[in-house]
Amino acid sequence: MAREHARVEWPPNEERREMLRRMFRIRFFEERASSIRVEAKLPGVLHNSIGQEAEIVGACMALRAVDYMTGNHRSHGHPIGKGAELPPLMAELFGKKTGVCRGKGGSMHLAAFSVGSLGESGIVGSLMPVAVGAGLSARLRGTDQVCLCFFGDGAANCGPFHESLNLASVWKLPVVFLCENNGYAIHTSQAQTTAVADIAQRASAYNIPGVIVDGQDVLAVYDVVSMAVAQARSGAGPMLVEAKTYRYCEHSEFGEPADPPPYRSESELVLWREKDPIEIFCARLEEAGHLSREEIETMRKEVLSEVDEAVAFAERSPVPEPHELHDDVYV
Template sequence: MTDRVNDRSLEKYRRMQRIRQFEDQAEAIHAAGEIPGALHTYAGQEASGVGACMALRTDDYMVGTHRSHGHPIAKGAKLRPLMAELLGKATGICKGKGGSMHLSDFSVGSLGETSIVGSGIPVAVGAALGCKMQGLDRVSLCFFGDGATNEGAWHEGMNLAAVWKLPVIFLCENNGYAVSTPAHAALPVKDVAERAAAYAMPSAIVDGQDVDAVEIEVAKAVERARTGGGPTLVETKTYRYADHAVNMGRILLDRGDEVDVWRKRDPLTLYRARLIERGIDDALIDAIERETADEVADALAFARSSPYPEQAEAFDDVLVDRLPIPTHLAA
């Protein structure tokens, strides 16, 4: 039993390390101009994503947000195709057409993310409805931020899931800001979880920097959903270290010493200390960190050496039949 517990604990640490090191590398190469477009990083919120996804089965569904790298990694996605997608390469998880904010990996149940705030909620609810109609015991987990709870799609999704008792877990990663707007300036309630009462839905608030606490709380919601009890709203109190989008300059936001305060409760630092308290050797933890660094470096090398999509592929996976590229536009 102890070995199994330790294996699970080490897997949580491994996934959090994958996210942190992937994000650090992505931020560095974005600053160097290798990644086109905006980049929204997940550093600081690792325990929220990993804890939640560890409560799922591989065949359960998950929908992420525009802060999208952390969620598929938390669900167990491989790093090579994710990094290749950020660089717009043909070997990317979406063949280089999605980029940083549009990642999906059906092999681990990750249905994808989009850049539209709140847009994943109807997708997650639809996946849950499909599971119920097919008599499957799968559940659907939907990540979103505090800002998304002011979107109509969020309220519609919550209402429909509650009325039809769908197997969906609504997970609000409340990091305190919607772009640069503090949550307290846009929400009339102190906690997003209070809003569940309007839909006769159970809710919970959990420390989003504690991966074990998140897993325990989400596991309760998963069990409820899987056994026909309907949806649950779980709010994790967490924090993103970087600005809304990195390397783009501050967007009317001065957080003062807030970041330093939250870094004192860094989820990786906290969990490393907990692993040591549980008797896990420092050397084993160090090995996971080194192995993860090698894995991220391998993913970057793979992405850099991969080809870009061909021009003729522009409409593939968009329309049923491939459209010809007009002659005057062809290279």
């Protein structure tokens, strides 16, 4: 199991900018969705990825547009990280007909097929076998597509985790398993539920490489996942990457805002706030002379307007008609 990685060179200018833009998109999209939900305009529950933007974007940017991706209930960041446009994602949160699932999925089902995002799901671990299936499909069709499979530390204790890693390894399928280890499954810490200190240790049980990476460092994640994607694409089989990260929000937002049980300390939150992935990346870009403070501010404002436009699009979109209830649901 590797912990270190050699820093490759900076990605090209356009890619660096795109990384920051997508991280801003995730944060501002979710901040906006949360405030709209509180105003009781959004139905259902939200699971935000704020704090986890670097591992999402670093991993997605290592993919090609035609590559696949699967996610979970913490669902908005993944399609945004893969490059999906914001209006149909926001419309899905609103339950509108113009949403990526025509308003029938909601927050936990943002399947943005246009960018290879095969789906998100509220059933923990359930899309891991789907990622393996996507890898098998690429193999059978003779393409060199790869599937990136996002899952949490909690999902690593579910049956589908073990079945998926085993089968992908035996068949050397082009899948990259990306554990977003934010230390908790709802209010339960990893230490209370997991026999190993690092999820990446489990890779050895499936005879595949396991790598730990700083999930708050977008470039580190990009490097490690690029390596894993190259291995998968070459036919050498899957890899397990564990990104150590943290969610700043509560597990989910639902109903009236309420205080959570005291499952994590204020000092822990402060410590991770100091490792804010967006702040870290902005500082590095500025330090290296790649982007000035003004350019960063301009991008911040551009993304905020994109989010405004996405909300306006969602608000003016129609809801599905009752007679359309079964359309697009069964094939």
